[in-house]
Amino acid sequence: MSSGENSGGLMSSAGLVRYFDAEDSNAIRIDPRTVVAIGIVFGALVFVLAASF
Incomplete structure (x- = not known):
């Protein structure tokens, strides 16, 4: 796994935390x-x- 494959995991969940x-x-x-x-x-x-009508 390269360092660029799994980037953004925490960034994508940040919106959910803000929503809740x-x-x-x-x-x-x-x-x-x-x-x-x-x-x-x-x-x-x-x-x-x-x-009735």
């Missing part, structure tokens, strides 16, 4: 079950409105 560090910011957190529940309610509402 940025995830811990003051962003709004929503539980995935809440998103699914809102989707089901919205879908049922559209179904009921489409059936």
Whole structure:
């Protein structure tokens, strides 16, 4: 293996470290079950409105 073959391993993972560090910011957190529940309610509402008109 030459010295130029495996270069960049640490450089390519540096972006991932920065991504996961940025995830811990003051962003709004929503539980995935809440998103699914809102989707089901919205879908049922559209179904009921489409059936009534």
